[in-house]
Amino acid sequence: MLNAEQPVLSIRNLSMNYGDKPVLKNIDMEVYPGQIIGYIGPNGAGKSTTVKIMLGLVEGYTGDISLFGKRISDGDWEYKRNIGYVPEVIDIYDNLTASEYLTFVGELYGLSWSTANMKAKRLMHILGLGEEVYDKAISSYSKGMKQKVMLISSLLHNPDLLFLDEPLSGLDANSVMIVKELMSQLAAQGKTIFYSSHIMDVVEKISNRIVLLHEGRIVADGTFESLKHHSQEGTLEQIFTQMTGFHEHAAIAEEFVSIVQEV
Amino acid sequence: MREIRSLLVLDRFRSLFDKLGIDYAVMRKILQVKLLMDRRRVPTVIGERSKIHEEEFLESNNFMKSLWIYGIYGAIMIPIIVMGDNYFIQMSLVFGMSMFIMMTTMISDFSSVMLDVRDISTLSTKPVDPKTIRMAKTMHISIYMFILTFVLMAPGWVASIIRHGIGFGLIYLLETILMDMFILVMTSIVYLVVLKLYDGERLKDIINYVQIGLSIGVAVGYQLVIRSFDLVQSALAWTPTWWNFFIPPLWFAAPFELLKGNRNGYYIAFTVLALCVPICLFLTYTKFMPAFEQNLIKLMHSQSMRSAKSSHGVIQRLSKWICRSTEEQAFFRFALRMLGSEREFKLKVYPSVALMAVLPFIFIFSGLRSKSWAELADSKLYFTIYLSLMMIPTVVNMLKYSGRYKGSWIYTVAPIQNIALLHRGTIKAVMVRLFLPIYLILCMVLIGVFGITIIPHLMIIMFSANLYLLLCYQWIGKSLPFSVSFAGAQQESQWTIFPLVLLLLPFAAVHFGISNNSYAVYGYMVILVLVNAVMWKFMFRGTRPHDSSKNLSIHK
Numbered sequence: 001m002l003n004a005e006q007p008v009l010s011i012r013n014l015s016m017n018y019g020d021k022p023v024l025k026n027i028d029m030e031v032y033p034g035q036i037i038g039y040i041g042p043n044g045a046g047k048s049t050t051v052k053i054m055l056g057l058v059e060g061y062t063g064d065i066s067l068f069g070k071r072i073s074d075g076d077w078e079y080k081r082n083i084g085y086v087p088e089v090i091d092i093y094d095n096l097t098a099s100e101y102l103t104f105v106g107e108l109y110g111l112s113w114s115t116a117n118m119k120a121k122r123l124m125h126i127l128g129l130g131e132e133v134y135d136k137a138i139s140s141y142s143k144g145m146k147q148k149v150m151l152i153s154s155l156l157h158n159p160d161l162l163f164l165d166e167p168l169s170g171l172d173a174n175s176v177m178i179v180k181e182l183m184s185q186l187a188a189q190g191k192t193i194f195y196s197s198h199i200m201d202v203v204e205k206i207s208n209r210i211v212l213l214h215e216g217r218i219v220a221d222g223t224f225e226s227l228k229h230h231s232q233e234g235t236l237e238q239i240f241t242q243m244t245g246f247h248e249h250a251a252i253a254e255e256f257v258s259i260v261q262e263v
Numbered sequence: 264m265r266e267i268r269s270l271l272v273l274d275r276f277r278s279l280f281d282k283l284g285i286d287y288a289v290m291r292k293i294l295q296v297k298l299l300m301d302r303r304r305v306p307t308v309i310g311e312r313s314k315i316h317e318e319e320f321l322e323s324n325n326f327m328k329s330l331w332i333y334g335i336y337g338a339i340m341i342p343i344i345v346m347g348d349n350y351f352i353q354m355s356l357v358f359g360m361s362m363f364i365m366m367t368t369m370i371s372d373f374s375s376v377m378l379d380v381r382d383i384s385t386l387s388t389k390p391v392d393p394k395t396i397r398m399a400k401t402m403h404i405s406i407y408m409f410i411l412t413f414v415l416m417a418p419g420w421v422a423s424i425i426r427h428g429i430g431f432g433l434i435y436l437l438e439t440i441l442m443d444m445f446i447l448v449m450t451s452i453v454y455l456v457v458l459k460l461y462d463g464e465r466l467k468d469i470i471n472y473v474q475i476g477l478s479i480g481v482a483v484g485y486q487l488v489i490r491s492f493d494l495v496q497s498a499l500a501w502t503p504t505w506w507n508f509f510i511p512p513l514w515f516a517a518p519f520e521l522l523k524g525n526r527n528g529y530y531i532a533f534t535v536l537a538l539c540v541p542i543c544l545f546l547t548y549t550k551f552m553p554a555f556e557q558n559l560i561k562l563m564h565s566q567s568m569r570s571a572k573s574s575h576g577v578i579q580r581l582s583k584w585i586c587r588s589t590e591e592q593a594f595f596r597f598a599l600r601m602l603g604s605e606r607e608f609k610l611k612v613y614p615s616v617a618l619m620a621v622l623p624f625i626f627i628f629s630g631l632r633s634k635s636w637a638e639l640a641d642s643k644l645y646f647t648i649y650l651s652l653m654m655i656p657t658v659v660n661m662l663k664y665s666g667r668y669k670g671s672w673i674y675t676v677a678p679i680q681n682i683a684l685l686h687r688g689t690i691k692a693v694m695v696r697l698f699l700p701i702y703l704i705l706c707m708v709l710i711g712v713f714g715i716t717i718i719p720h721l722m723i724i725m726f727s728a729n730l731y732l733l734l735c736y737q738w739i740g741k742s743l744p745f746s747v748s749f750a751g752a753q754q755e756s757q758w759t760i761f762p763l764v765l766l767l768l769p770f771a772a773v774h775f776g777i778s779n780n781s782y783a784v785y786g787y788m789v790i791l792v793l794v795n796a797v798m799w800k801f802m803f804r805g806t807r808p809h810d811s812s813k814n815l816s817i818h819k
Binding site: 034036045055056057077078079080083084089091092093095100104105107108109110137 | 289386389391
């Protein structure tokens, strides 16, 4: 178990360019055990890129990143053993069955086949996906079912740090409730959750820290209360639009309607 | 998970991998999953996906089922090998064929192995050494190549040992290995260059074209190989030229001549090339690998959209010119785009269209063997162009299928006044996009061979084709276009179009019957135009959207 004073994740001076276009500019952040971090920002702000860099999927950044007190650029991939990841786009080997896929992922994390199978089967069952679904090809699943499989695959090995990119997309209201509750219970166990979402109400309610990214920079970082105090706005949605300097929503909607009515 | 035999073989080399610092257990697991997925994939050579049930899908082994085709190609090469003692020509044919088959298979079916972006988010995020992942990928391709090569080359190899002796067989074996290395690297280079120059979408298009090319090549190549036998027998003398150095199959054929004791300078040079080029390429390739992977990430990021703007104005004008109502114009443009851009549709339809387009030439050229050019130009062999019209029922029959069939809900949701306009627009699009371009090319070649006197006849054939298209559509086209999944497309199709192919006979017979009387020719042309006009006017009346929407729901 990690010491509560030691950061699970620390990012110093992180910058990244795609070609000559800067995506991240001097990001600094420290994350401690038990935190649920809502990582928000407009499309293209660099959220997914940050996560991909931490997972070693994207190279060519500058700056320092340490996970669990170790620098990740040292070429040691062992740190990934403690991480669970749900990608934004469901890239999944969908011609496998859930059973085949989940046991495979479990084994890659070092679980035995039978442990992985047992755990996966029970977790699927709890989320309402019974045995007959478990042995069907994932390609035949609905979007919500696939999302559940992704969630399970990220948690099978009991990781200490979770990266969830839009974990609620495609889930129905009841499943959303389960996942929200799941996240706070995991955090209470000392696990760290780093997640991004576009649904501001959810972020507002479940995160105990919110990091707002805009054009590759962190423009706000703190609890919802402190953000509210700072910007004097009532909801996270309003804070979001204020911080990202977006005020034209009414004007855009108006213009949209007028174009629609032209026919 | 089921045990896979190739892995049991691989297990024997376990210590070798351990020495290389590879986590063998993890690599084996990755391979196991990858091979399992391969079994469920349908290779391009088979091309036809039959309706399969869930359990069958999970148990099936499509890859192994496709192997017999390669076995047949392998068997076809036996006669070429045993036929004579002109090693150079025989073996360059053999290696040319094998390289074509291997290369196109690699590009079309391996794209999913080499370019699987899911690897990045699934494997690279896990605590697995990148070296192990890379080795798993290499082994995956090697296993696949080994099996393919074995099936393709083994029949010829056995035959060559029996016919030409052990020495010949040894060279054959060694060169087969070199050829595999060469092809592996060449394929990777093709991918690398395309990925460097274009985005991922473009690559998918190029893979699609290669797949189409493979299907065409196999169909046409089959015809050519049969004809090339007498080419071999007539023992053509080979005169070397400088550009021969750029034809790899010739390199591979040269060592066999050396074996015969034929120490020509060219043969020695080619042998050196056959030996050195694959090995050098392979060594540089191992250094390429990481660069290759970085380009793969680009594939994952590619979001650039294809612009279809360039041809927009032309299509706009064209649609206004040949369709009256705006609704019909919209359908015409829609169908035109679908015919041109939907990859699965192109893959299924273009090869058979191409095959039928070359059918007349196969007949005309066999005519050339017994006749001189002058005799040929006087003959009526241009009537073989009627064979090309067989593409019409094939296309019409496939029109209802699409890889994106789920999008067809738009037909039922949109308030379409008269569904007949959709059919009219689609038929016109088939005419403009598929039939006319091919027909015009055919006509140009035929006019070149037979002279301008056949122009009235070609016009008659074009009007007949138009009429024939309408009849075919009337016969088959009850479903809405692009609204049914390709799964289950196969069984019925051949039987549905058979009667329609027979329908071509009266067209050809009447035309042939009147072809000597020029008055009758023009009279017939006028009649055809009139019948066409009447058909267009009356055929698409009164089809209501509801008739077809019922059909649509059945297929869901």
